Amino acid sequence: KNEVEQSPQNLTAQEGEFITINCSYSVGISALHWLQQHPGGGIVSLFMLSSGKKKHGRLIATINIQEKHSSLHITASHPRDSAVYICAFYGGATNKLIFGTGTLLAVQP
Amino acid sequence: NAGVTQTPKFQVLKTGQSMTLQCAQDMNHEYMSWYRQDPGMGLRLIHYSVGAGITDQGEVPNGYNVSRSTTEDFPLRLLSAAPSQTSVYFCASSSRDLYNEQFFGPGTRLTVL
Numbered sequence: 001k002n003e004v005e006q007s008p009q010n011l012t013a014q015e016g017e018f019i020t021i022n023c024s025y026s027v028g029i030s031a032l033h034w035l036q037q038h039p040g041g042g043i044v045s046l047f048m049l050s051s052g053k054k055k056h057g058r059l060i061a062t063i064n065i066q067e068k069h070s071s072l073h074i075t076a077s078h079p080r081d082s083a084v085y086i087c088a089f090y091g092g093a094t095n096k097l098i099f100g101t102g103t104l105l106a107v108q109p
Numbered sequence: 110n111a112g113v114t115q116t117p118k119f120q121v122l123k124t125g126q127s128m129t130l131q132c133a134q135d136m137n138h139e140y141m142s143w144y145r146q147d148p149g150m151g152l153r154l155i156h157y158s159v160g161a162g163i164t165d166q167g168e169v170p171n172g173y174n175v176s177r178s179t180t181e182d183f184p185l186r187l188l189s190a191a192p193s194q195t196s197v198y199f200c201a202s203s204s205r206d207l208y209n210e211q212f213f214g215p216g217t218r219l220t221v222l
Contacts, residue, residue: 004151033211043199043213086151096167097142097211099151 003027006087006100013107019074021103023087026068030090034061034072037084037102046072046085077107110135115200115214122190122221130185130217132200138212140203141183142167143175145196146216152199158183190221 004025013019023032034046047054047061049070054061058077063070074081084102116131134141142157144167154167158177172194174186183202187194200214 035211035213041197041216041218043201043216045210045212048210088152096154096157097152099144099153101149101151 003098004087004089004100006085006103008103009101010104011106013077013105015078015107015109017077017107019077019081019105019107021072021074021085021105023070023072023100024068025070025087025089025098029065029068032063032070032087032089033097034070035086035088037086039083043086074105079107079109081105082107112136113200113202113212113214115198115217117217118215120217120219122187122219124191124221126190128187128190130187130198130200130219132183132185132214133181134183134200134202134212135181136202136204136212137180138202138204139180140209141177142201142211143173143183143185144199144201145169145194146199147196155185155198187219192221195219195221 007022031050033048035043036046037043049063058075060073084104086102088097088099113134139160143155144152146152153169155173156175158164161177161180164175177183198217201211203209203211
């Protein structure tokens with residue numbers, strides 16, 4: 001059983017749409033990361049959160065520790081948001097980062 | 110600051126060859142890690158280091174060696190390349206502990222024939 005599941009795996013949206021990407025995990029965690037990987041391959045950290053909600057520009061990340069679930073929201077999506085979004089967390093027995101397989105987002109103009 | 114740098118960006122090896130992937134960071138980060146990324150799978154930890162002189166194995170360490178003689182550098186050595194090691198490799202660093210923001214290098218795309 002995978003310790004982390006992301007949904008959807010692929011998402012196509014029209015410019016301006018509100019987007020939600022979900023991350024569910026099966027172990028107790030202490031912190032969760034949301035990362036962005038652009039088509040060129042570079043990986044950038046968007047958020048790290050251990051409770052509640054964080055906002056940066058058009059991006060909002062939420063986490064519910066009790067439900068073992070986190071979401072990444074993009075408001076007023078734009079083609080430049082097209083990327084792979086990856087959640088990763090620390091937890092379980094190893095205290096090492098465990099990565100989801102990512103959600104491929106394509107925002108069409 | 111250059112952040113995290115990796116060289117080379119691309120490499121083709123023949124089975125059995127050895128090589129070293131270089132990783133350096135100029136942020137004085139204690140923690141450095143190597144990951145591989147394969148299609149359909151999440152990033153997987155190969156080796157990591159919590160400071161100069163200290164390294165430990167991750168999830169998929171077989172076939173790879175690391176050393177950490179300085180805070181800045183964390184090279185990854187492939188001892189005898191195998192086609193199963195064809196992958197994209199990322200180096201990452203963070204300050205103090207793994208709970209802080211991770212900074213990733215641009216990646217090295219390795220093909221083993």
